[in-house]
Amino acid sequence: MKYLLAASSLALASTALAQRTFTVYNACPFTMWPAMFTSVGTLPSYTTGWEAGEYTAVTFQVPSTWNGRIWGRRDCDFTTDPGPNSCLDGGCNGGLVCDPTTGTGVPPATLAEFNLDAGGTDYYDVSLVDGYNLPVSVTNNVGCGIPSCPVDLGPDCPAPLQGPYDSTGFPVGCKSACDADLDGDPTNSPNCCTGQYDTPATCPSSGVEYYSYFKDNCPNAYAYAYDDATSLFTCEASLNAEFTITFCPPG
Template identity: 45%
Template sequence: MDHIFSSSALHITLILLTICKGISGATFTVINRCDYTVWPGILSNAGSTPLDSTGFELPHGGSRSFQAPPNWSGRFWGRTGCTFDLNTGQGTCLTGDCSSNQIECSGKNANPPATLAEFTVGSGGQDFYDVSLVDGYNLPMIVEPNGGSGSCLSTGCITDLNQQCPAELRVESGQACKSACEAFGSPEYCCSGAYGTPDTCKPSVYSQMFKAACPRSYSYAYDDATSTFTCTGADYVITFCPSLSSQKSARDTSPPASTANGSETGTGSGVGPIGIDTSWLPSFLTGISPSAVSCSAWQFNLILSAISCLFLSSVYL
């Protein structure tokens, strides 16, 4: 009887902690494995609280983490070839510039062409994420979920498309590749006007080239079925110029089956009882996790009660 009670208390504790994990949002860690400095840019969508920075310098081998609240949505990208004044922070970038003339993008979007990592963080439910080449490409990027439940697959573009870029899409510097929409501006490439629906806007020879090189990335506006990914309760690592091990993980796993709305399906296996990921539990209990888990007072009291039951039942076993 005590054993059953102890097991039930453990399950309750894990369920409640998982709920709080979902409510806490997500931690994004940006890593630069390029052999040159990258200046990441961050844009929070309208209605989302801005993160701690909107643009910063990230040298080779560097990393930086950000805590996003529930329901946050926005995008990350890399700027290259930047020159900024150390005293004023003013300057410009060769690719991915955000037209703020500052290291901080301050609400400005990336100037195409730029590889984009896009996220919508759920509140106790699914996160949605993708890597998009709809606005062109400037450097390799991969997104990898850490923890969480569901399909939680890595996605991105690890191929150097600058080396494969057709002459009509290549920027003058050769360090970025335009989308067909930016290069030609015609409705059939931009999915606008009479081509503004999934039925009328189809893949072009150019978007098919992007898709062949990076099968999990968005190649044109309605490329949802194999390009939108979901995970519940995860943190995310965004890597520029990913390592060979990351490249292998992105290359060797097939794209997910899609639902009617374009997001993939998954059963979720987890690593703990009843399919719950418990890898973050020790750091939560010890308080040393770099990303705080925020719960309301009643949720916290429920968790303490469950932990107390677990402790007492183990004492009297």
């Protein structure tokens, strides 16, 4: 019995330790609506979507092997259309609380992506592959690298990619060349790295329209699918890093 009790206690302790602390901070001078999607594995116990007033933060736990993404939504109204079109950008199936299986977010949306403890390594990044809608950074408490896109890419976004716009005409998004469908066939596209262009060799960054606009402004973020060399950050999983996702970070 003592052994069973001890084993049970160890199991509970192990479960308690098998968590990571995430903080999502809205440093923007306006309300936005963070969202979270789990790609693989156990869902965090925290909600998949919430309202974040300006300069407010929430802290919650995710599984130590969590694989998913966090992004922000802008200009939302969930009262009349509680679905993916509830927000000007980043909206999801489900409305305020994103559907856990289909609520991945409508582009354009800046993503903070995580794959924790994958073979002993945390992989994480900021991605503009789905376009841009808010500046984002991912910091940690153990000295590992900091992916970020701290620049507002909306106002100077190239005309074919710019939008959507808020009620004042201000651009609150900048689409990717893939999402803007500039080459007319997203299933076989150098902008999307699909079809015959679905490998690093056949989809170089030089073939992605407006790549340099995103990469020059945000060199530490993915500007297209195969930006791993400059944009995929790693941290030893044994460090149990705590991550902070900041929208509208300084600088």
